[in-house]
Amino acid sequence: MTDPRIRLIARTEFLPPDDVGFLSDAEGGQALAEFAGRACYQSWDRPNPATATNDGYLRHILQVGHLSVLEHSTATFYLTGISRAVTHEILRHRHFSNSELSPRFVPPGGPAVVEPDAVARNPALHEKFTAATEAAAAAHGELLAALEEAAEQSPDGTLARKQARQHAAGLLPAATTTALVVSGNYRAWRHFIGMRATEAADVEIRTLAVGVLRVLQDLAPSVFADFRISQLPDGTELAASPLVADA
Numbered sequence: 001m002t003d004p005r006i007r008l009i010a011r012t013e014f015l016p017p018d019d020v021g022f023l024s025d026a027e028g029g030q031a032l033a034e035f036a037g038r039a040c041y042q043s044w045d046r047p048n049p050a051t052a053t054n055d056g057y058l059r060h061i062l063q064v065g066h067l068s069v070l071e072h073s074t075a076t077f078y079l080t081g082i083s084r085a086v087t088h089e090i091l092r093h094r095h096f097s098n099s100e101l102s103p104r105f106v107p108p109g110g111p112a113v114v115e116p117d118a119v120a121r122n123p124a125l126h127e128k129f130t131a132a133t134e135a136a137a138a139a140h141g142e143l144l145a146a147l148e149e150a151a152e153q154s155p156d157g158t159l160a161r162k163q164a165r166q167h168a169a170g171l172l173p174a175a176t177t178t179a180l181v182v183s184g185n186y187r188a189w190r191h192f193i194g195m196r197a198t199e200a201a202d203v204e205i206r207t208l209a210v211g212v213l214r215v216l217q218d219l220a221p222s223v224f225a226d227f228r229i230s231q232l233p234d235g236t237e238l239a240a241s242p243l244v245a246d247a
């Protein structure tokens with residue numbers, strides 16, 4: 001399986017109001033989550049050393065499950081080299097906002113596919129997989145060409161050409177690569193990782209969830225550091241948190 005390409009393309013910027021005595025030792029989404037939490041009780045002074053730092057404060061938020069404050073801060077990723085099977089799974093997470101490559105768009109050279117490692121390392125399975133996906137691509141190309149030719153005769157050629165690509169796209173397998181812009185708040189990302197980085201999840205989405213986690217641990221360590229990444233005997237990775245029930 002080719003590794004998915006995971007690019008962080010947007011993140012929260014926090015602009016502290018100048019008439020509130022709020023100073024955080026963090027920035028961006030972490031500072032915003034702390035601000036939102038402290039705003040509930042106007043607890044701008046920090047009498048308790050355990051929650052005086054941003055890290056201590058957010059750790060406490062995670063422990064007590066006051067996770068709504070994490071919803072203010074967001075991260076947006078541009079994901080490429082992933083299959084439509086995986087985006088189908090991502091789209092099930094209802095708190096994300098998504099923009100996916102249109103199936104009406106066919107890249108020059110025809111559609112590429114994501115081949116699972118378990119298939120790729122077995123020559124017989126690899127051959128079957130390649131033959132099936134190539135046959136699908138060929139059938140797609142033939143159907144598209146015929147539909148596009150018919151579309152030329154249509155009074156509304158632009159619409160008919162779009163519909164031709166849409167009809168032909170039905171022949172493409174779920175392994176076909178796609179691209180997705182996905183935005184989520186920190187709470188939604190924690191939930192996604194909690195569900196999709198586990199051993200029970202399919203390898204492709206698990207690999208993606210662990211990759212996203214690494215970026216988020218760099219972006220907002222106090223919010224995601226409780227997830228620990230480990231390796232399974234087959235070399236693939238998973239991630240889990242002792243707070244996963246609250247994820």
Ligand SMILES: Cc1cc2nc3c(=O)[nH]c(=O)nc-3n(C[C@H](O)[C@H](O)[C@H](O)COP(=O)(O)OP(=O)(O)OC[C@H]3O[C@@H](n4cnc5c(N)ncnc54)[C@H](O)[C@@H]3O)c2cc1C
Binds near residue numbers: 093094095195196
């Ligand atoms: C290993 C695995 C196998 C799976 N297999 C299948 C399968 O065979 N078939 C299938 O259809 N799906 C399957 N799924 C998908 C799964 O059922 C969920 O749709 C998906 O994981 C999204 O998670 P979620 O529903 O918890 O919520 P999200 O949409 O991510 O929302 C997060 C949380 O918000 C709350 N929430 C969101 N919407 C509502 C609502 N309308 N009402 C009340 N609370 C809400 C819930 O607490 C929810 O857990 C599988 C998932 C995994 C991880």
